[in-house]
Amino acid sequence: MAAEKPLVRNLAFPIMVNGCTGKMGKAVIEAATSAGLQLVPVSFSSEADDGKVMQLGGNDIHVHGPSGREVILASVFRENPDLIVVDYTVPSAVNDNAELYSKVGVPFVMGTTGGDRERLYKTVEDSKVYAVISPQMGKQVVAFLASMEIMAEQFPGAFSGYSLEVMESHQASKLDTSGTAKAVISCFQKLGVSFDIDQVQLIRDPKLQLEMVGVPEEHLAGHAFHMYHLTSPDKTVSFEFQHNVCGRSIYAEGTVDAAIFLASKVRSKADKRIYNMIDVLREGNMR
Incomplete structure (x- = not known):
């Protein structure tokens, strides 16, 4: 009997990566093409990038700024009815982009952190579009976060009275506090720790990252080092x-898994519409 083909091949579908001029967008395109997905040669970015043609994944990607995006996306969606959009733009664009995807009705994976998350979820709920929304796309990090959430749920107050120090180091281009750090801190708060998000020590200076955090020099432009220290x-x-x-491969591979997962939910007409990476992990069938 012939071996069953991998899930990735069975679910080959067109994917549009917005923010392809950025490092995460490029990494996702590389992972998506390696997985055998069909890359749509269109991407949305900033006004400054409008008109650019990027050679990525063996394709010429035509980049469009904010003007005329709804007409362009609607046209791409008509030509590719199985389309999944992946968003790795900037925090300030999260809500406008989600409203665009929801208005057109295209399923999307929101990998961009920041923005008004409450508004983001309401936009998707009201539109009933399918989406994967997660502050963290790295599968193994998500598994760690899931274990933290289980501990917080089952042992509330276990760390009452403990003090918490949080340090997170990311490349200088990351504008906001890590969504993963916020999620882990929320777990510690449920475990009884008193801590405010503005107490997080953000390290964005490359010199400090090298000398204090221990980030390898070759990864200063792309890394995520998190430390949570509890004291009685x-x-x-x-x-x-x-x-x-x-590097970024852990996030890019997780994003492609999320897109594959979402495509399967759309095809099966699943009742649930909004998912996160824990849902993706629980489903299994990852690359």
């Missing part, structure tokens, strides 16, 4: 949680 009230007990990521 009497200073006799401490716990440390840490996850260090160099």
